[in-house]
Amino acid sequence: MLFNSLEFLIFLAFTFLLYWFMFTKLRLQNLFILLISYLFYGWWDWRYLGLIAFSSLVDYSVGRRMANSSNSLHKKFFLGISLSTNLGLLAFFKYYNFFIESFIEAFSIFGIQIHYSTLVIILPVGISFYTFQTMSYTIDIYREKIRPCHNIIEFFAFVSFFPQLVAGPIERAGNLLPQFQTKRKFNLQTAAAGLRLILWGMFKKVVIADNCAIFVNQVFDNYDQYNGLTLSLGVTLFAFQIYSDFSGYSDIAIGVGKLLGFELMRNFNYPYFSRDIAEFWRRWHISLSTWFRDYLYIPMGGSRGSKIQITRNIIIVFVVSGLWHGANWTFVIWGLINALYFLPLIITRRNRINLDHVGDGRFLITPSQFLQIVFTFLLTCIGWVFFRSATISDAFLYTANIFVLSEGQMFLPDVTIIVLILFMNVFEWSKRKEAVPFHLSNNSWINMGQYWVITILIILFGNYGKNEFIYFQF
Amino acid sequence: MRQFYLKVLCYVTPFVILFGLTEWYLYETGDIRSIEEVIKEQARERHTQFLRGYLSLDMNVYKWENIKQRSPHILVIGSSRVMQFRDFHFKPFEDLTYNAGGMLQSAHDVIQLGEAFNNDLLPKPKLILIGLDPWWFKKEHERTASWLVPDELIDHASKYSSRLIVLQNLFRTGFKDFRCEFRYKRNIGALAQFDNSGFRYDGSMAFSNTVFEGFVENPRYVDRGKVWEHITNGTTNRFTEYTADTALLHRVRVTLSKLQQSGTELIIYFPPFSTQSYKLLTTVKMHKEWWTFYNDYMIDLFKTEFDHLIPVECPEDYQLPDTFFQDGVHPSEVFVGIQWQRYVSNWHLKEFMFDITYLDSINNTYALPLSYQAILDD
Numbered sequence: 001m002l003f004n005s006l007e008f009l010i011f012l013a014f015t016f017l018l019y020w021f022m023f024t025k026l027r028l029q030n031l032f033i034l035l036i037s038y039l040f041y042g043w044w045d046w047r048y049l050g051l052i053a054f055s056s057l058v059d060y061s062v063g064r065r066m067a068n069s070s071n072s073l074h075k076k077f078f079l080g081i082s083l084s085t086n087l088g089l090l091a092f093f094k095y096y097n098f099f100i101e102s103f104i105e106a107f108s109i110f111g112i113q114i115h116y117s118t119l120v121i122i123l124p125v126g127i128s129f130y131t132f133q134t135m136s137y138t139i140d141i142y143r144e145k146i147r148p149c150h151n152i153i154e155f156f157a158f159v160s161f162f163p164q165l166v167a168g169p170i171e172r173a174g175n176l177l178p179q180f181q182t183k184r185k186f187n188l189q190t191a192a193a194g195l196r197l198i199l200w201g202m203f204k205k206v207v208i209a210d211n212c213a214i215f216v217n218q219v220f221d222n223y224d225q226y227n228g229l230t231l232s233l234g235v236t237l238f239a240f241q242i243y244s245d246f247s248g249y250s251d252i253a254i255g256v257g258k259l260l261g262f263e264l265m266r267n268f269n270y271p272y273f274s275r276d277i278a279e280f281w282r283r284w285h286i287s288l289s290t291w292f293r294d295y296l297y298i299p300m301g302g303s304r305g306s307k308i309q310i311t312r313n314i315i316i317v318f319v320v321s322g323l324w325h326g327a328n329w330t331f332v333i334w335g336l337i338n339a340l341y342f343l344p345l346i347i348t349r350r351n352r353i354n355l356d357h358v359g360d361g362r363f364l365i366t367p368s369q370f371l372q373i374v375f376t377f378l379l380t381c382i383g384w385v386f387f388r389s390a391t392i393s394d395a396f397l398y399t400a401n402i403f404v405l406s407e408g409q410m411f412l413p414d415v416t417i418i419v420l421i422l423f424m425n426v427f428e429w430s431k432r433k434e435a436v437p438f439h440l441s442n443n444s445w446i447n448m449g450q451y452w453v454i455t456i457l458i459i460l461f462g463n464y465g466k467n468e469f470i471y472f473q474f
Numbered sequence: 475m476r477q478f479y480l481k482v483l484c485y486v487t488p489f490v491i492l493f494g495l496t497e498w499y500l501y502e503t504g505d506i507r508s509i510e511e512v513i514k515e516q517a518r519e520r521h522t523q524f525l526r527g528y529l530s531l532d533m534n535v536y537k538w539e540n541i542k543q544r545s546p547h548i549l550v551i552g553s554s555r556v557m558q559f560r561d562f563h564f565k566p567f568e569d570l571t572y573n574a575g576g577m578l579q580s581a582h583d584v585i586q587l588g589e590a591f592n593n594d595l596l597p598k599p600k601l602i603l604i605g606l607d608p609w610w611f612k613k614e615h616e617r618t619a620s621w622l623v624p625d626e627l628i629d630h631a632s633k634y635s636s637r638l639i640v641l642q643n644l645f646r647t648g649f650k651d652f653r654c655e656f657r658y659k660r661n662i663g664a665l666a667q668f669d670n671s672g673f674r675y676d677g678s679m680a681f682s683n684t685v686f687e688g689f690v691e692n693p694r695y696v697d698r699g700k701v702w703e704h705i706t707n708g709t710t711n712r713f714t715e716y717t718a719d720t721a722l723l724h725r726v727r728v729t730l731s732k733l734q735q736s737g738t739e740l741i742i743y744f745p746p747f748s749t750q751s752y753k754l755l756t757t758v759k760m761h762k763e764w765w766t767f768y769n770d771y772m773i774d775l776f777k778t779e780f781d782h783l784i785p786v787e788c789p790e791d792y793q794l795p796d797t798f799f800q801d802g803v804h805p806s807e808v809f810v811g812i813q814w815q816r817y818v819s820n821w822h823l824k825e826f827m828f829d830i831t832y833l834d835s836i837n838n839t840y841a842l843p844l845s846y847q848a849i850l851d852d
Binding site: 006020186188191192195444448451452455459460461462464465 | 475477478481482484485488489634635636638639641642645646
């Protein structure tokens, strides 16, 4: 069930009404959330349900046993069970064929031919998201940061909470579980903010991302036919496509959470207004970046230690982050490119100089800030070529054709989409310090007019094909 | 909570009204009636014509479902250029005939259709008249895959998103195409209701009344699609210079041979051109190569494998003017009737002995060169 579908709208309306009117007791609310979350997930393929139930059960049991044990070896053993189960599921469902094929290819370089067969494995939607969420739960119990959950319904509902189940934000147990342990009360401001986020997320997905996709797909699928300008526009529009697609999904997820009385963590903070790559990574897919920071980078030593150790840590984190996105070498290279961007900043200790919002207190910024933003955007675009291309050689050829004056055809996107992207950016720029770029005035009619305008734009310019969210594949 | 509901109500009300009005309007036009309903309605009331105006036409779904449900013994199939064959042309088998013209848009569709028959996705007819267009065999053809993929045959009336697309189109064109005159209420679909055009029960296509009215007012040939201009200048995908795709032609031949071997009689039909178009195609230099490929090589090749073949013809072959054509490539029902009559007068297939006398009578008493019947009443 896609967020941008009529089924979801009906599903959400019924969920909202039943949730607030019929299931007013905490236990019933949690049970109801669990049931509808499983219904939501099973809508894709009911076979996925067994997997999520299994993962939840293992982590629930492991969490409780770990807390009951005072022996550190036992704790390590239980943590090992949790990690190996979750990573094992990921490895099998997401990376099995990739590793086998890469292994065989590596041997073939040395002239050794190995006969093999890969398996036809369906990748369960959102597996990377919920396995990471449950792993953070057991790791935090191991580190004694949180206490285990003693109510199986609460825990299962926490793992499968439908707004963020298939594409995040990847929640921490410390933030989300306590919310399942407290009775939710309806709050007008929160619910209204939720609806605003849903509306803005829908605009970004249906109007910006899905319309960009038409041009982007055409250019990336036939990159050998186009000239440098077209290829540059192709990757620029992809930058906006992936941002609008994923941040749009996150906005809708957070908005739905708010409607049901939950506060999910923010996942995007206007990343294309960043002045350097470090700032970009503090603003892009925040829930994943902080996950890797807390559970991989810092345990490896973080930015302490020699420059060689820091370099190693950064490269590992970014490469693993790339691989998290998909079983393809293009993602590994994408991670590596970002690591290379990041390293000079962290080694010279300039990675935390841009912690505020750009042009704080002013609408316009200085020319140097503007150039920094443009430069950072261009760097991310080079990375996006690898992220979007089907193979590494495609990505290199695509990049080469941008810089080499090729004699390909000129193909330009529709002017409408350019205007809409500008609209989105101006809108977000003007409200860049707020989580939701709405609320123009205190006059509710002016605000209502604003919602109507956005809705009319969605109706007029939305792309109504069956367009899945890009991050579902991860 | 009440305040929240009031605000939500205030926000959604204009859109509920807008969507409600759209739904009502589309319901009135019949555009949102499902293909299933249309087929039932046409079976009940055979004069009903179907042609959507705002929603996706879904002709392939409509015709696919008709073939599936009616299991016709005689199937006419091809592009829009065979749409003028009427069921009564095949008397006394008119109830067993269906015209699926328009379903095939490329050679890939022919192959896909063959697979659908061989895999029992569609019931196999006893006789198929299949029209093959020349541009299907060009290497640079716009379609590189079939559009008859069973899983992708979707009736857009069941999709809410198609209503949004209608709204988008209406707003974007400033309601230029918006009309409220439902003159032909018995028909289903906006265009069928506005102009009385559309698919008849037998699958053939009724021209819009505007075409007839124009002809009555000024009875001369009008090349409505400006085909002569395209042939002369080599414009549109159809008439650009091209290289023939012999591999694709081979696949089509194999598909058709398989069908024939499985017991289905085939009539390979090379649809006619207006005399003006025909002459241009034979004289304009840029078309020489592919025209020879289609009109000579392909026809000779098919003659060796298939017993029944109708070659490319034009009105001049029958001492008729081009007024029997809607444009340079689309013949009228009267012209295909005359062509068919000549062809079946030497016909020896015992299982299908067509009524030549009837054909002779209608072909001598037509109302207009474009139609047996004059303008239909409201």
